[in-house]
Amino acid sequence: MKSKPPLALLGLALGIILTLSANIDAEADTLDRTSLPIPEPQPASIATLDARDATAPxxxxxxxxKDAPNVVIVLIDDIxxxxxxxxxxxxxxPTLEKLASSGLRYNRFHTTALCSPTxxxxxxxxxxxxxxxGAIMELATGFPGNTGIRPREISTLAEILRQNGYSTGAFGKYHETPPWEVSVSGPFDRWPTGSGFDKFYGFIGGETNQWAxxxxxxxxxxxxxxxxTYHFTVDMTDKAIQWxxxxxxxxxxxxxxxYFATGATHAPHHAPKEWIEKYKGQFNGGWDKLREETFERQKKMGVIPASTKLTARPKEIPGWDGMSEQQKKLFERQMETFAGFAAHTDDQVGRLVAQLEKIGELDNTLFFYIVGDNGSSAEGGPEGTYNEMMALNGIVGKAEQMMDHIDTWGGPTTFPHFAIGWAWATNTPFQWTKQVASHFGGTRNGMVMHWPKGIKAKGEFRSQFHHVIDVAPxxxxxxxxxxxxxxxxxAQRPMDGISMLYSADAPNAADQRTTxxxxxxxxRGIYHEGWVACTRHSIPWLMVPLPSVKDDVWELYKVDDDFSQADNLAAENPAKLKELQAVFLKEAERNHVLPIDDRRSERFDPEIAGRPDLLGGRKSLTVYPGMIGMMENAFINVKGRHxxxxxxIEIPEGKANGVIIAQAGYFGGWTLYLKDGKPRHEYNWFAIERTNIGGDEPLAAGKHILGYEFIPDAAKPGTGGKSILSVNGKKVAEAQIPKTQPFAFSADEGADVGIDAETNVSPDYQPGLPSTFTGKIFKVTVEQK
Structure with missing residues (x-):
């Protein structure tokens, strides 16, 4: 038996190991982190024959x-x-207020005016x-700057931190994956888990039904x-806390x-009823009064300079006093719901903050709470909308369509968005709203930065000019x-952003972002050395022919003195305007902004936009049971098409029921299904008009070919047409569909075979497992004619 080594030798060996460990710790901070991944050093050769006589390196x-902080980015949507x-x-x-009281509020922090770009x-x-x-992923085009494909010369903060020893997790809304890559075929390198995040739990598109x-x-x-009792913001918070x-x-x-990016408060405005009721009656003064009250509070709190002017209401936004009593009743409920949605969201952020405190990590967490990826959204139109997908398709909602939904507004049977007046009011004191990148109403958002271990100042404001690109640096x-x-x-492109830490403990530090x-x-607009030159070219809720971009009228503001862009100096200082226009063109060319593309809803169609289509020009698609959640850009386009x-299918003995194929859900789409054994087809126009046709007789046991044909009235988006149902080649039902959804069915509900997963297109069946087809499906072929 081998004798034990003397204690002296054990002590020496232990000392060597401790010294080596200390050297590794010392070397960790001297690694060359400019080239990722950091290469593993070549091991030294070992000449010792027996492992028992050698020490492993x-x-x-x-x-x-050492002491690198955790990083948390909370991003609220459309507020x-x-x-x-x-x-x-x-x-x-209150969670935002709590972090602000022990952190810093930035009141000149900017976004891009739209979700994916921000x-x-x-x-x-x-x-x-x-x-x-250049716009949301679903509107990508063939032009550089708008292709929807992040270039490989740009890596995410998540990838950089992951390769430097961080764990990384993303929860909630992503909206960065090209829509034609959202399928089982991938590729997955532009999904969150292919972009540096170890963990992802959330939704890929621009919005989701918070209830389903x-x-x-x-x-x-x-x-x-x-x-x-389910609500997605609660669910994503649970998952983030668990992780x-x-x-x-x-x-x-x-x-x-x-990265904690809520779907709230983007439409649909979905909130638990008890949170909506907290704001009952608080907005009966209307949006003009709310704007004035907010402006006075902002001055009193020091959020804005005392010299700030409250900008005038644009002529395109109606005044509250001109609204009927019926409209006012609806509009009040819209704002109560939005407020409840936002307050509920902050409460969930509070749960996350409380857990970070509980596990002792909050003090050394660099916590960014960004209150909006753009200004509040005017995409709901002048009167708001019961179904936000209508607005995204360029259809303006009317109050009379919505009055029956007031009591359930914000619940599972609505998909709502508030009126433009509320968007304008919640962007106080600025002009305009989301999508309007020319003015601060679209691009200026509140931001709180909190890091007790790294920042001494507490409860103060910072007014240096910064942009969302500055967070990663x-x-x-x-x-x-x-x-x-x-x-x-x-090789990587140098970041456009600059670090904001210079301002953390230096309230009067000169701006380091000057352009x-x-x-x-x-x-569009340009900030340069205290001035802004800008031009508003389009309005979010108006899908109308637009003037040429070369004819746009530019404005000029000295924003170092004019916090809210209230005084247009273009006429009195044309030389400065011309100077800034030249700076814009230089920056636009450097960043692939040109050519300017003002198209919106029509770009939902890949053929019009010029981006890739997963089907690659194919006119026929055959799908099989188990294929569910096929997004619109990964499915054949049937909108308004012949x-x-x-x-x-095969019917067992007795009656079969359930969905054979369905696209989208309760708030718009179509479905082919059996009810009481009888074949049926329903076209659901935004949950407002439904065209349902069906056969009179149940299908007998055995194999059948169930057919459907849509023949459009005209070759244009939104056209109506004939809806024809057949069994084994024999027509069994026909009707006229008055109109169809022109550009998009849904942001997140796809096409499903054998089930209708999240919400039900037709009220004839329940969503999810209850809608499962009880017969056998061999295949389903959808074909453009």
Whole structure:
């Protein structure tokens, strides 16, 4: 038996190991982090024959720099500068206020005026056109700056932090994946888990039904939770808390980066009824009065300078006093719902903050609470809409369509959006709204930065001019991680953003961001050395022919002195205007902003927009049982097109029921199904008009071919047409569909075979498992004619 080594030798060996470990810790902060992944050093050769006589070298592992903070980015959707209580608004957001009281409020922080562009800029530190995200992913085109494909010379903050020793997780809305890549075929390198996030739980598109969302866990569809108490913001918060708690339990020395991007308060405005009721009667003065009240609070709180002017209401936005009593009743409920939605969302953020406190991580967490990815949205139109998909299709809602839904507004049977007056009021004191990148109503959002361990100042305002591209560089500076020069062998474009940390403990520090361009659907502007030159080209709720961009009229503001862009100086200072227009063109060319593209709804059609289509020009698509959640850009386009559906099915003894194929859901779409054994087809126009046809006799046991044909009245979006149902080649029903949805059915509900997953197209059946077809489906072929 081998004798034990003397204690002296054990002590020496232990000392060597401890010294090597200390060297590894010391080396961790001297790693070359400019080239990712950080290469593992070549091991030294070992000449010792017997492993018992040798000491293994320490294991190489990339760890984050010593004391690197956790990073949390909370991003609220579609909420303006003047909405939250922390920035003088009427909506109580105590979590935001709490973080502001022990952190910093930035009142000159900017976004891009639209969701996907802001998010890609936030996640990378690069301008949105440089990311090829000139608009939302669903409106990508063939032009550089708008292709929807993030170039490989740009890496996400998540990828940089992950390769520097962080755990990374994303929860909620993503909206950065090209829509033609949202299928089982991928590719998945532009999904969250292919873009640097270890964990993703949320939705891929621009919006979701908060009561019945289409959710992905990683790249797999999560089973829908059909419960009367379910709400997605609660669900995503649960998952975020579970993830960070487990991550810190298992690897307490490993920092984490969490991107927590709620679907709220983007339409549909869905909130638990008890939260809506908290605001009952608080908005009966209307949007003009709310705007005045907010403005006074903002001045009193110091959110805005005392010299700020309240900008006038544009002529395109109606005044409250001109509304009928019926309209006012509806509009009040719209704003009560929006306020309840926002307050409920802040409460869920509060649950996350409380958990970070509980596990002892809040003090060393660099926490960004960004109150809006753009200004509040005017996409609901002058009177709001019961179904927001109508607005996205360019259809203006009318109050008379909505009055029957007031009592259920914000619940599962509505998909609502508020009127433009409320959007304008919650963007106080600025002009305009979401999509209008020319004015601060579209681009200025409140932001709170909180990091007790790293920032001494508390409860103060910061007024340096900053942009969402500045968040990623701030996180890297706090973590003592350089911007990489290469990632995965590809040279990287230098970030457009700059760190904001210089301003944290220096309230009067000079601005380090002196130039920033803005552009969205032709609305454009340039900030340069205290001035803004801008032009509003289009209006969000009007889908009308627009003037040539070369004929746009520009405005000029000295925003260092004019906080709200109230005094247009273009006429009295044409030289300065011309100077800034030249700066805009220089920045536009550098970032691939040109050519300016002012098209909106029509770009939902890939053929019109010029972006890739997963079907690659194919006119026929055959699908099979188990294929569910096929998004519109991964499915054949039948909107307003002459098309047929042929389903080969088998009926068991007795009657069969359920869905054979359906596209979208309760708020618009179509479905082919059996009820009481009888074949039926329903076309659902925005949950307002339904055309349902069916056969009189149940299908007998055995094999059948169930057919459907739509023959359009005209070759134009939104056309009506004949709806014809057949069994085994024999027509059994026919009707006229008055009109069809022109450009989009749904942002997140896809086409399903053998089931109608999240919500039901037809009230003839229940969604999810109850809608499952009880016969056998061999295949279904959908074909354009």
């Amino acid at each position: 320490p294991r190489f592992a990339v760890t984050a720099p 303006g500068f003047g909405a939250s209580s922390a920035f003088g608004g009427p909506i109580k957001m 998010r890609t800029a936030l996640l990378t530190g690069h301008n949105h056109h440089a990311n090829n995200a 969302p289409a959710i992905f866990d990683g790249v797999a569809r999560a089973e829908p939770v059909l419960s009367p 960070v708690s487990a991550q810190q339990t298992l690897t307490p020395d490993k920092p984490f980066y969490m 701030t996180a890297l500076e706090a973590a003592k991680i350089p911007q990489p020069k290469t990632v995965n062998g590809i 920033q361009y803005f552009e969205m659907f032709g609305n 098309h047929t559906i042929e389903a080969e």
